[in-house]
Amino acid sequence: QKEVEQDPGPLSVPEGAIVSLNCTYSNSAFQYFMWYRQYSRKGPELLMYTYSSGNKEDGRFTAQVDKSSKYISLFIRDSQPSDSATYLCAMSGNTGGFKTIFGAGTRLFVKA
């Protein structure tokens, strides 16, 4: 079993739809949770960063962490064609060198 599981997709939605991206994990030591967006042939860009359980909102993006279920989500409201990219979840434990583990990434296509 991988430490972080993420459905690679692809996920195709119409413009304006609400997108839900998810990851599950097995290591209860993870406390820091990130979502990155990666456009084709580019480096990943940090979208959201959360610590422990709870919700965090930034514009059209909402990140949710449920540590009891070991489940994290990223919601994108009013999706746009420019949101078409691969979304990677990532997580790590305490600071001090604990490795960041990435999900496989979900490819999202938002159709105009």
Add this chain to the structure above:
Amino acid sequence: GAVVSQHPSRVICKSGTSVKIECRSLDFQATTMFWYRQFPKQSLMLMATSNEGSKATYEQGVEKDKFLINHASLTLSTLTVTSAHPEDSSFYICSAPRTSGANEQFFGPGTRLTVL
């Protein structure tokens, strides 16, 4: 957010040659940088952790003599792929945490290596 640059963005080389990739933190100092490789439609695979002033830490299965890492200053780490072969063709990406010990990383734009 913090800015990390990589050079070159793309390189094509013949089998057996060595290729050097630079990773720079432009507006902050990075005592630690990370090197990843990414194959098409796959996630990032950590290759090694680059430490300023000391030896890099390599992940299991990564040949340290093939992938030479030098972290010469607080803003520069280099990855040299020695005696490159076609199977080394990949997308190489570096990253750095904004502050020492921080968990969120900022990534460079990546270097696409093609070995003929």
